[in-house]
Amino acid sequence: MLVTAIRSKPVYATLEPDLSGTFHLLVGQGSGGDALLRLLEKMPRGADAQVLYAAESRSGVDRSEPLSAFGAVQCRIFPSMAEVVACLDQVLSTCFMGTRLYVAGSESFIGSVGQVAARYNLTGDEAQSERCGSAARRVYCIHCKTSQENVTTNVVRCAGCERHLLVRDHYSRRLAAYMGVMADAASPGTLPPVEERLA
Amino acid sequence: MRHDEAIPVEVAAVEQVTPLVKQFTLRRVDGGPFPPFSGGCHVVVVMHGRGRTFRNPYSLLGSPRNVDCYQIAVRRHDAGRGGSRFMHDEVRVGTRLEVGHPVNLFPLAKLARKHVFVAGGVGITPILAMVDDLRSTSAPWELHYRVRGPEHDHFGRKLRDENGNRVHLYYGSHGQTLDLGRIVANQPLGTHIYTCGAEQMVAAVAQAAKAAGWTDSHVHCERFVAPPIGDPFDVHLARSGVTVHIPSERSLLEAIEAVGVDAPYLCRGGVCGQCETEVLELEGVLVHNDHWLSDEERAAAKKIMPCVSRARCTRLVLDR
Numbered sequence: 001m002l003v004t005a006i007r008s009k010p011v012y013a014t015l016e017p018d019l020s021g022t023f024h025l026l027v028g029q030g031s032g033g034d035a036l037l038r039l040l041e042k043m044p045r046g047a048d049a050q051v052l053y054a055a056e057s058r059s060g061v062d063r064s065e066p067l068s069a070f071g072a073v074q075c076r077i078f079p080s081m082a083e084v085v086a087c088l089d090q091v092l093s094t095c096f097m098g099t100r101l102y103v104a105g106s107e108s109f110i111g112s113v114g115q116v117a118a119r120y121n122l123t124g125d126e127a128q129s130e131r132c133g134s135a136a137r138r139v140y141c142i143h144c145k146t147s148q149e150n151v152t153t154n155v156v157r158c159a160g161c162e163r164h165l166l167v168r169d170h171y172s173r174r175l176a177a178y179m180g181v182m183a184d185a186a187s188p189g190t191l192p193p194v195e196e197r198l199a
Numbered sequence: 200m201r202h203d204e205a206i207p208v209e210v211a212a213v214e215q216v217t218p219l220v221k222q223f224t225l226r227r228v229d230g231g232p233f234p235p236f237s238g239g240c241h242v243v244v245v246m247h248g249r250g251r252t253f254r255n256p257y258s259l260l261g262s263p264r265n266v267d268c269y270q271i272a273v274r275r276h277d278a279g280r281g282g283s284r285f286m287h288d289e290v291r292v293g294t295r296l297e298v299g300h301p302v303n304l305f306p307l308a309k310l311a312r313k314h315v316f317v318a319g320g321v322g323i324t325p326i327l328a329m330v331d332d333l334r335s336t337s338a339p340w341e342l343h344y345r346v347r348g349p350e351h352d353h354f355g356r357k358l359r360d361e362n363g364n365r366v367h368l369y370y371g372s373h374g375q376t377l378d379l380g381r382i383v384a385n386q387p388l389g390t391h392i393y394t395c396g397a398e399q400m401v402a403a404v405a406q407a408a409k410a411a412g413w414t415d416s417h418v419h420c421e422r423f424v425a426p427p428i429g430d431p432f433d434v435h436l437a438r439s440g441v442t443v444h445i446p447s448e449r450s451l452l453e454a455i456e457a458v459g460v461d462a463p464y465l466c467r468g469g470v471c472g473q474c475e476t477e478v479l480e481l482e483g484v485l486v487h488n489d490h491w492l493s494d495e496e497r498a499a500a501k502k503i504m505p506c507v508s509r510a511r512c513t514r515l516v517l518d519r
Contacts, residue, residue, distance in 0.1 A: 095388050097411065121389030
C-alpha cells in the first residue's frame with residue numbers, strides 16, 4: 001500500500017547530450033556506467049567532458065574499464081559513491097556557467113549528487129539524471145530522522161527507532177530520501193501486508 | 200490590481216537627476232507606510248491629466264527597507280503617449296497622484312551564488328532596489344552600467360560611491376562599450392544575470408549568455424515596452440456591448456478603461472500576461488508588441504495583449 005499520486009516522486013529520463021552547454025560533467029555509479037557509455041557515444045568528438053565514476057554497486061556491475069578506455073575524456077574512477085560525491089563537490093567549485101551535469105545510478109546516488117548540485121544552484125535545465133539498476137529507496141524516518149538504504153518493501157522497520165514505517169512516495173530532494181511514517185500509529189500492531197514492491 | 204485599490208499619494212520631492220530623468224519621492228496622503236516591496240518591483244502610477252488618465256508602470260528605486268516613501272525615476276519621452284511628459288511638465292511638489300500596489304516581475308534569484316547586473320540608461324532603476332536587497336546577503340554581485348555620457352550618470356556614480364569596484368561604468372560619449380562576451384565568460388556556477396535597458400541590450404545579453412552555455416533559468420530581464428503609437432482603429436467589446444475608438448496616441452487598454460469597462464492588468468508593459476484578451480472577429484492584422492504571446496499565438500491572431508498591442512484593421516471584436 002504505497003501512497004501514490006504524489007508529485008514530489010522524481011521522474012527520470014534517458015541521458016541525452018545537451019550541446020548548448022560548454023562543459024559536460026558525467027557522474028555515475030554501478031550500472032549507471034552503461035548510461036554514461038551510451039551518452040559518451042552520442043557526444044560529438046572534441047566535446048569538453050569529464051567522467052567521475054564509482055565502481056561501488058549493489059548489483060556488482062562495474063564499468064570502470066570501458067569508461068577508462070573510452071579515451072578523449074578525462075575519467076576518474078573511485079571505489080565508493082561517497083568519494084565520487086566528495087570529488088564532485090570539489091570539481092563543481094571550480095566550474096563555470098555553461099556546465100551541464102549528467103547523473104546515472106541508483107536513486108540514492110542521484111539524490112546525494114543532487115544535494116551537492118543544489119549547493120551550486122544547478123537547476124533543472126542544467127542537470128539530467130537517469131536511474132539505473134534497482135528501484136530500491138533511501139527511506140527517512142520522520143520520527144527519529146534516521147535514513148536507511150536499499151529499502152525495497154512498502155513497510156520497513158526503522159533501524160534507528162524500530163518503528164514500522166510506511167514508505168511514502170513523498171520524496172525530499174533536500175534529504176534525498178522518501179518519507180517513512182509510522183505504519184501502525186492509528187491501531188498499534190496492525191500493519192498493512194508487507195509487499196516486495198521495488199526490487 | 201485594480202484602479203479602485205490605488206493608494207492616494209502626494210509628491211514630496213522632485214529632482215532633475217539627469218538631462219532626461221526626473222526622480223520623484225511619493226508619500227501617502229494618509230501619512231501611513233506603503234506596502235512592503237522587494238527589489239525589482241514596479242508600481243503603476245495613475246496620473247489624472249486634463250481629460251485623460253495615464254497609468255504608467257515605474258520601478259521602485261528606493262530602499263525596500265524604507266516604506267515611508269516610494270521613489271520612482273521617469274525618463275522623458277517626447278514622442279510617447281504623454282505620461283512621461285505629464286510627469287515632467289505638470290507634476291511638482293504637492294501634486295496628488297495615485298499608485299497601485301507593488302508587483303515584482305523582475306525578482307532576484309534567492310538561491311543565486313552570484314548576481315551580475317547589466318543596465319542601460321533609466322533601466323538602472325529596478326537594480327538600485329535589488330542591490331539594496333543584497334546588502335542582507337553574502338552573495339557577490341557586479342554591475343555593468345552604460346549611459347550616454349557623464350551627465351546621464353547620476354545613479355551610476357551614486358552606486359559606485361557606495362559599492363566601489365563592483366560597479367563598472369561605461370560612457371557612450373567616451374566610446375566605452377559593454378564587452379558582453381567577457382562579462383558572461385568564466386562566471387562561477389550558480390550565477391544569475393539580470394538586464395534592464397533598451398530591447399537591443401536585453402537581446403544582446405541573452406544572446407551572449409546563451410553562446411557561453413548559460414541556460415534560460417539563469418537569465419532574467421525587465422523588458423517593459425511603452426505602448427507604441429500607431430494607426431487609429433475601432434474595437435467592439437462584445438461582452439460590454441460598446442464600440443470604442445482607439446486614437447493613435449492611446450493604448451487599447453487605456454481606451455477601454457476610458458469608457459468605464461473594467462479590464463485586468465498588472466504590468467501595462469506587455470510582459471505579465473494579465474490583460475490577455477480573446478479576439479472574436481478580425482478583419483485586418485493585429486500588431487503584437489508584447490513579450491507574452493508565443494510566435495504561434497501571434498500567428499493565430501486569436502489573442503491580444505491590449506496594454507501594448509494594436510491592430511490595423513477595419514473590424515476588431517474582443518471578448519471583453
